[in-house]
Amino acid sequence: MQRILGLDIGAGSVKAVALEASFRTSVVRAWRSEPVAPETEGGPALRERVKTALQALAADRWFAADVIVCSLPDAKVATHLVPLPFADARRVELVLPGQVEELVPFEPDEVIWDWHAALRTNARTEALVAVARRADVADLLSLLREVGVDPAVVTFSAASLASLFASGWASLEPAPTPDTAVDEPLPVVAPLPGSASAEPPVEALVDVGAERTDILLHEASVPRFARSVATGGAAVTRTLAKAFNAPLDAAESFKRTYTPETADPAATAAIDRANAALVRELRATFAAHATRTKRKVSRVRLCGGGAALAGLARTLSLSLGIPVEALSLVPGKAFPDPAGPGRAALALALALRPVAGSKAPSLTFRRGPFAPAMETSAVRGRMATLVAMAAVLLVLFGVSSWAKLRGLELREAEVDKVLCDTTKRILGTCETDFRVALGKLKGKGSPAASVPDLSAVEIAVLVAKAFPPGDKAILDDLDISNETLRLRGDAAGYDVVDGIVAKLQESKCFPEIKKGRLVKGKNDRIEFDLDGLYHCGAKAPAKSGS
Numbered sequence: 001m002q003r004i005l006g007l008d009i010g011a012g013s014v015k016a017v018a019l020e021a022s023f024r025t026s027v028v029r030a031w032r033s034e035p036v037a038p039e040t041e042g043g044p045a046l047r048e049r050v051k052t053a054l055q056a057l058a059a060d061r062w063f064a065a066d067v068i069v070c071s072l073p074d075a076k077v078a079t080h081l082v083p084l085p086f087a088d089a090r091r092v093e094l095v096l097p098g099q100v101e102e103l104v105p106f107e108p109d110e111v112i113w114d115w116h117a118a119l120r121t122n123a124r125t126e127a128l129v130a131v132a133r134r135a136d137v138a139d140l141l142s143l144l145r146e147v148g149v150d151p152a153v154v155t156f157s158a159a160s161l162a163s164l165f166a167s168g169w170a171s172l173e174p175a176p177t178p179d180t181a182v183d184e185p186l187p188v189v190a191p192l193p194g195s196a197s198a199e200p201p202v203e204a205l206v207d208v209g210a211e212r213t214d215i216l217l218h219e220a221s222v223p224r225f226a227r228s229v230a231t232g233g234a235a236v237t238r239t240l241a242k243a244f245n246a247p248l249d250a251a252e253s254f255k256r257t258y259t260p261e262t263a264d265p266a267a268t269a270a271i272d273r274a275n276a277a278l279v280r281e282l283r284a285t286f287a288a289h290a291t292r293t294k295r296k297v298s299r300v301r302l303c304g305g306g307a308a309l310a311g312l313a314r315t316l317s318l319s320l321g322i323p324v325e326a327l328s329l330v331p332g333k334a335f336p337d338p339a340g341p342g343r344a345a346l347a348l349a350l351a352l353r354p355v356a357g358s359k360a361p362s363l364t365f366r367r368g369p370f371a372p373a374m375e376t377s378a379v380r381g382r383m384a385t386l387v388a389m390a391a392v393l394l395v396l397f398g399v400s401s402w403a404k405l406r407g408l409e410l411r412e413a414e415v416d417k418v419l420c421d422t423t424k425r426i427l428g429t430c431e432t433d434f435r436v437a438l439g440k441l442k443g444k445g446s447p448a449a450s451v452p453d454l455s456a457v458e459i460a461v462l463v464a465k466a467f468p469p470g471d472k473a474i475l476d477d478l479d480i481s482n483e484t485l486r487l488r489g490d491a492a493g494y495d496v497v498d499g500i501v502a503k504l505q506e507s508k509c510f511p512e513i514k515k516g517r518l519v520k521g522k523n524d525r526i527e528f529d530l531d532g533l534y535h536c537g538a539k540a541p542a543k544s545g546s
Helices: 046-059 089-103 134-146 162-166 233-244 248-257 265-293 312-320 345-355 376-426 434-442 456-466 494-505
Strands: 002-009 013-021 026-035 067-071 077-084 111-120 125-133 153-155 202-208 213-219 222-229 297-303 324-326 473-481 484-491 512-520 526-533
Touching: 002 345, 013 046, 013 345, 026 046, 026 345, 046 134, 067 345, 077 089, 077 222, 089 111, 089 125, 111 134, 111 222, 125 134, 125 222, 134 153, 153 345, 162 213, 162 222, 162 345, 202 265, 213 265, 222 265, 233 248, 233 265, 265 297, 265 312, 297 312, 312 324, 376 434, 456 473, 456 484, 456 494, 473 494, 484 494, 494 512, 494 526
Parallel strands: 002 067, 067 153, 202 297, 297 324
Antiparallel strands: 002 013, 013 026, 077 125, 111 125, 202 213, 213 222, 473 484, 484 526, 512 526
């Protein structure tokens, strides 16, 4: 069993999901949400408050895992969709650095990036590129090292949500009783003109955090686009505090108990104003995707701590004109807390990333200068494994060599027998030395004396070598008979034909090549007809002057 920890470091809380995975199964053993102390005037900075939450997890041994996967906190990752007119991954790797350098307003050594093929056909690739500042990655790794954590993967939160579907944990079926029922009928989402209706619907998974909202667009669990925006549940708290001139903690408490049906209309109006930023970001994301692909988003699923705000799903549904419902797990997938999957969706997705397979993006910022160093114990373990494997390979090589040698001995005996039978039938004596047998067979007056020195295939090879590369000369017909050959074709000019004749006559096998018909044909190409004799080996005449 492999122990995997998914770590979601947010501004409001640090969530951890402990997963045990084997070859076929993955089971959530525990989860925890450690609150991050709220901001106070003159109080510690966010980094120190997050560190305190991480230290609480470390004290309870939550980081005793084989693999730890986390994402960059806040909206610190920029995404770009880069279309390329080829599908070869090696060419993509070669071309992307230049493309990213043009897109990012930083020096190349100030950023680190990774990519995932959001779409790949025989002729094109759409690369989803995630870019982060190296300073942000270094700061996160420094913070984690201070609490004794060295994550194997630091990834992009929005793209990681795809692991929920790729691993078979999140349901793609519509909720039977959506908690977003609205009085007004919602329009049917039809594909845009020119789109293929047979394709799977485009859906969005929206994880609403405190200061960041992750948006993933996917088609039947296949990710097509992902981005993070700097808005979330904390914006609602700040808006309420400002509207009612109340402390932030009081506004946060009110938000958690808010119900649209019984709340003061002024509070509802304030919450709607705060949610307007999220609505704008979702509309902009959906509109950009529809413009590029002519495919509309047909459904939104909500998760994250901020998604628990009462009335948020209904507000988004009315504003966007599409069904909005809470994310749910597939039947049979158990989570320790029934209310946990929605709040801990990102932490669960991060924990599932190592077992999600190739469908989920494997983006990581632990590349180049941030590549994880292997621990000494792990190196020793791998060295022992490599030594054992080398010993096994050495034994197998010895067995294989003995088997091949034995096979060659048996084969040699069979060849000697065949040679003996052949020479006895032709020469009347048994010969097992092929040199002696070949000499007798080639002797004057022997049955082999009339065998040609070169085969027709060998003559054709010599002719092919006389032709220049490319389409300067094209051979349409080659006729090889006893000691004569005839070539027909077309060439780019008379000089090309002369070159072919000269090249053929350089060989001692072609003492005479005669030009026949030379006619200018289509596209000003010269149609030629060449005839010649060939004599090779002992029959070849000596070159004049030699």
